[in-house]
Amino acid sequence: MFNRSVRNLVFGQTLSNLADVMATITIVTLMYHISDSVTYTALVPLVRMISQSISGLISPLLLDRYPLTFLLKGSQFLQFILFCIIGWYAWQSLSPETLWVMLLLIMVWAFLDGWTSPATSALIPRLLDNSEHVMKANGVFGTANQIVQLAGWAGGAIVFNWLGGTYTLLSIAMMYFFAFLMTSMVHEPKRKSEKKSASDVESKEAPKAGAWQRLREGWLIIWSRPALRSLAIMDFLEGLAGSVWAGAFLLAYVKTILHRDETWWGYINVSYFIGAIVGGLCIVAISSWLNRNRFGAMMLGMIGYGVLTLIFGYMTSAWIALALALFMGPLVEMRTVAVTTIRQLSVEEELLPKVLAAMSTLNTFIFGISVVVLGVLSDLFGIAAIYVICGLLSLVATGIGYLYRQSFKELQPQQTTSINRSL
Incomplete structure (x- = not known):
């Protein structure tokens, strides 16, 4: 394969x-x-x-x-x-x-x-x-x-x-x-931008971008393309929502809402991972269909995750909570694979690493901040409330994706030269 x-x-x-x-x-x-x-x-x-x-x-x-x-x-x-x-x-x-x-x-x-x-x-x-x-x-x-x-x-x-x-x-x-x-033992193919052509002479004569321009290039590409910009906003909201599954919050939920011991904390984690593994295998099996429906797969994963997280926040049955975690796994995997593929295929290969680096930095920062914010909110409103809040955040992110649906349909790699001129 x-x-x-x-x-x-x-x-x-x-x-x-x-x-x-x-x-x-x-x-x-x-x-x-x-x-x-x-x-x-x-x-x-x-x-x-x-x-x-x-x-x-x-x-x-x-x-x-x-x-x-x-x-x-x-x-x-x-x-x-x-x-x-x-x-x-x-x-x-x-x-x-x-x-x-x-x-x-x-x-x-x-x-x-x-x-x-x-x-x-x-x-x-x-x-x-x-x-x-x-x-x-x-x-x-x-x-x-x-x-x-x-x-x-x-x-x-x-x-x-x-x-x-x-x-x-x-x-x-x-x-x-x-x-x-x-x-x-991984052999990276020669990049298209490195292949010999008549345009190489012109590119060598062009002034090389400075360090500051190269550092901000990925961020500018994200901001200049509506679909990538909307993905960044959606990632921001979903990053806030996803932090609710950090260990401290889930343990507090198990103890105070489900009234179970730490063992059930492990059960819920294992249930989620099993669902994610099964979901990943299903994605590989139906990759042809998913590839033709990337936007739909992304939206289905997001709305499903948001709804299940909302239900999870109101749940008091440990067994149903376990089942919800199991079903969340495939939905999160579907959304993640769809978003990753959309990014990989919509940005020129020489610019893609910078775009992905910018998104990775943003997601790391969001996770660190959101853990603190959710900790304060859990103290103010209770642990169940933050699951409801995070479920709503995921649904808001889904709404943003729907508003930008046309830009996703039109998403194609743009010419590198137009981006370089904008810098």
């Missing part, structure tokens, strides 16, 4: 994503055990968010200069070296007085991970020859990621307790190394 480069990319990034999940579990657990402080441990996701946002903001400079495969390999190899250092440090020097050094290492880790997602997503359409294959590849990536999330979060703590912190960190380093080896 896919060529060798796509298969290697899938395996490499799946292994890298598993290493990310295992690393998060291990580092958070180590920080909590050493500091015995929830506040100090909470700095881990905060530091990661800030560092990834900075990495995403400056990534256009790298994406402009280096091949995408080079950036992926560089990130994975440097993360291999970094986790060897973190493993040694955890074994030799980690103590309550030196936790700040661990936070600095976490910052470096997050920075190296900041451009991998946009680079991977931008690489997929370059490796495939038609839009149906791109849709199918996105479904495969989504399914593999959900399997990794399920396996990683379910087994991460078990592995940590079995191997201990140091050996777990070294195992994570080896995962990054093998991911690097797999990515090294």
Whole structure:
């Protein structure tokens, strides 16, 4: 179904994503055990968010200069070296007085991970020859990621307790190394903009864009195209809505609304992941139909998720809540794959990495802010209310998509020269 480069990319990034999940579990657990402080441990996701946002903001400079495969390999190899250092440090020097050094290492880790997602997503359409294959590849990536999330979060703590912190960190380093080896076997096709033609002479004579222009290029492209701009607004609203599934909120919902213990927190998470995996497999199976109906698939996923989240907020039956989480999985996967494919096929390949980097940075920032906002709202109105609010936000995002439906139908790659002139 896919060529060798796509298969290697899938395996490499799946292994890298598993290493990310295992690393998060291990580092958070180590920080909590050493500091015995929830506040100090909470700095881990905060530091990661800030560092990834900075990495995403400056990534256009790298994406402009280096091949995408080079950036992926560089990130994975440097993360291999970094986790060897973190493993040694955890074994030799980690103590309550030196936790700040661990936070600095976490910052470096997050920075190296900041451009991998946009680079991977931008690489997929370059490796495939038609839009149906791109849709199918996105479904495969989504399914593999959900399997990794399920396996990683379910087994991460078990592995940590079995191997201990140091050996777990070294195992994570080896995962990054093998991911690097797999990515090294991905052969990126020569970009169209790099092929020899008569226009190359003119492009060499044209003044090269400055660093500031290259940094803001992706944002300007998003703002200048109505469909991409509406997708950004919809992502903003859905980013706020999606944060309601962060661990603290769901645990509070299980305890205060469903009146169940922490075990049901795990059950609901597992139920969602199973639904997402099944949904991803279905997307791969019907990718031809979905590719012809990308906008409809996106809208169906969004409205279904919004309605189920609204019902979830009013639900007091644990078993029905479990079923709702199961059905949310396929809907979220459908929406995610449809949106990803729309972006990949509507922006020129040389500009796509910058657009995806801008969106990744925006989503990272939104998640960090929304967790704080929803925390305040849950204290003011109760935990059930924020699920209702987030369901409504998702439905508002659906309404924006409907208002811009014509721009989605007309969405086609524009000429690069017109964008460059606007800069």
